[in-house]
Amino acid sequence: MDTLSMKAMLADYGAETLKGIHNYIPDKEPRAYLYNLLAEYPNRGGKGFRPGLCIAACKAFGGKQDDASNSAVCLELLHNAFLIHDDVEDESFFRRNKPTLHQSTNTAIAINVGDAMQVLGLYPLFKNREVLGDKVAMQIFMEVQHMVTESVEGQAMELGWRKDNTANLMEADYLRMILKKTCWYTCIHPIRIGAIIGTKGRVNPEKFDRLGYFMGTSFQIQDDVLNLIADEEKYGKEIGGDILEGKRTLMLIHLMATCKPEELRTISKFLSLPIRQRKNADALEILELMHTYGSITHAKNTAQYLAGAALKEFYTIFSRLPDSEDKSLIENIIIYMIDREY
Amino acid sequence: MAAKKPNEQKKSSGSRKLADDILKGIKNEEILSSAQKVINSAVNVLEEEIAAGILAAKKIEKKVLDVDNIRSDPDDLMNRIRRDTHEAVDLFLDAITALTNKVNNLTESENAKAEKAEAAIVKPSPALTLLETEQPLQPGQSENFTFTLFEDSEKAAKISFQKTSLFGPNGQSINGRALKITPLNLTLKPKEEREVNVKLSLPKNAQPGTYNALITDSENALVKVVLNVVVIP
Numbered sequence: 001m002d003t004l005s006m007k008a009m010l011a012d013y014g015a016e017t018l019k020g021i022h023n024y025i026p027d028k029e030p031r032a033y034l035y036n037l038l039a040e041y042p043n044r045g046g047k048g049f050r051p052g053l054c055i056a057a058c059k060a061f062g063g064k065q066d067d068a069s070n071s072a073v074c075l076e077l078l079h080n081a082f083l084i085h086d087d088v089e090d091e092s093f094f095r096r097n098k099p100t101l102h103q104s105t106n107t108a109i110a111i112n113v114g115d116a117m118q119v120l121g122l123y124p125l126f127k128n129r130e131v132l133g134d135k136v137a138m139q140i141f142m143e144v145q146h147m148v149t150e151s152v153e154g155q156a157m158e159l160g161w162r163k164d165n166t167a168n169l170m171e172a173d174y175l176r177m178i179l180k181k182t183c184w185y186t187c188i189h190p191i192r193i194g195a196i197i198g199t200k201g202r203v204n205p206e207k208f209d210r211l212g213y214f215m216g217t218s219f220q221i222q223d224d225v226l227n228l229i230a231d232e233e234k235y236g237k238e239i240g241g242d243i244l245e246g247k248r249t250l251m252l253i254h255l256m257a258t259c260k261p262e263e264l265r266t267i268s269k270f271l272s273l274p275i276r277q278r279k280n281a282d283a284l285e286i287l288e289l290m291h292t293y294g295s296i297t298h299a300k301n302t303a304q305y306l307a308g309a310a311l312k313e314f315y316t317i318f319s320r321l322p323d324s325e326d327k328s329l330i331e332n333i334i335i336y337m338i339d340r341e342y
Numbered sequence: 343m344a345a346k347k348p349n350e351q352k353k354s355s356g357s358r359k360l361a362d363d364i365l366k367g368i369k370n371e372e373i374l375s376s377a378q379k380v381i382n383s384a385v386n387v388l389e390e391e392i393a394a395g396i397l398a399a400k401k402i403e404k405k406v407l408d409v410d411n412i413r414s415d416p417d418d419l420m421n422r423i424r425r426d427t428h429e430a431v432d433l434f435l436d437a438i439t440a441l442t443n444k445v446n447n448l449t450e451s452e453n454a455k456a457e458k459a460e461a462a463i464v465k466p467s468p469a470l471t472l473l474e475t476e477q478p479l480q481p482g483q484s485e486n487f488t489f490t491l492f493e494d495s496e497k498a499a500k501i502s503f504q505k506t507s508l509f510g511p512n513g514q515s516i517n518g519r520a521l522k523i524t525p526l527n528l529t530l531k532p533k534e535e536r537e538v539n540v541k542l543s544l545p546k547n548a549q550p551g552t553y554n555a556l557i558t559d560s561e562n563a564l565v566k567v568v569l570n571v572v573v574i575p
Contacts, residue, residue: 135476146395150395171380171383172383172386172387175383175384175387176387176390176391179387180391200477201476202476206392209392210385213384214381214384301376302380305376305377305381306380306381308377309377309384
């Protein structure tokens, strides 16, 4: 399977999931500042990793796509809710080549739409009972409960670092934050949920933890690298925006641990300013320092090592399953994470 | 392994080559140690977080459902018992009804022990575990089950499992040899948790029907495990 086929499969699963999302949106007022926005936001697209991993894992383990569709809808709704709230918290300007929702409406409306998306995500979990039975449906409910808990804890860690202007972070701190904020909900739980559905609850979901963790961390580090060096149009977000936002990336942590004391003071001073008072020129200077001290290369290497570890986990777990397009899809998502340009 | 079409094989081998290159790159000795360091550090973080999550969940369970308090009041326990446990109790009762004299003798002996124990000390209510397959099995098929034992007292406990045959409809039974318990004997230290595996290997001549077997600890009436399996032609 090549990258194009992988993207086509993800697009198919994404389109089906999007259709499912629209089925769950109430056709009633208030439309202008709630349901219309709620319906439009997921149309912005995205890579579709979460529903893709969930459906592919389900099918690779012998399940049917329809069995996983409610869970995929829930995952995608929660993901979109996280994005809307994340953009408010980060004061971001662009998301998927469009102004962020709070920029195009206002902060209050965006938060409310995000809240509505979270609540809407509960109903497909309830409907799972009809398709999967009480036991598996409840198991998936608890998977989602854990997923959301971990994600908000990870977000709290990162927001706390920014608020306190924490400057003494170690790589293990970063790995922990990414595990909690990103990995559980981007990779670990989508795969776990898919496998639970595919096996009708007969798989030990913990066996996918390392695979999803290595995949998710590799993906996030790569995403952070691309934020600094990618083509802005392809990437869909402002380049270098993470530095302006003061995001504690692996590159920033590496830089702060290796640069000279006077440079560290300059960086700390920059990070202590409110976001809107930070200057682009200063952010570019920090980017230059990241190049000088090899922070970006270090992050790229780390992402590569973790992707390799993810591949090894994948082969260990999935090699006993019959070959299928869905099994190849998961393998190719891992490979894509290493090779992608945006 | 399912057979693949030639073009799929070609595409797949391309992906595999890239994957091999990545893994080979990591095996390069110069970077192996850095890779190992990163992966070890990552794994440590994951294991710590999983352990912290389990601990936090147990604390919440303790707050939401005060197990010790409830166990001391069996009526309260019955009021709070969950639906799936009701089902388990029903199945347990069905199983008991269907069991032969051998099982009756066993349960009577267990009850006698429990009554004696109650006279001396207030014991927690029996814990019942239900093992069942999601799907029916066919004759000749195998299935693995696991359950966990936790010693919540301050004393070590010796466990020696005993099992019955699997009892089905119309007096049919499957010999207990079809069940393999691992470990069969164990000692649980205070606060220790151990996983026990039960492998069911249905004989090829097993008759269709719903079967139940009872697994107990010969030393402790609190351990009762009911195994329920549906055999289809």
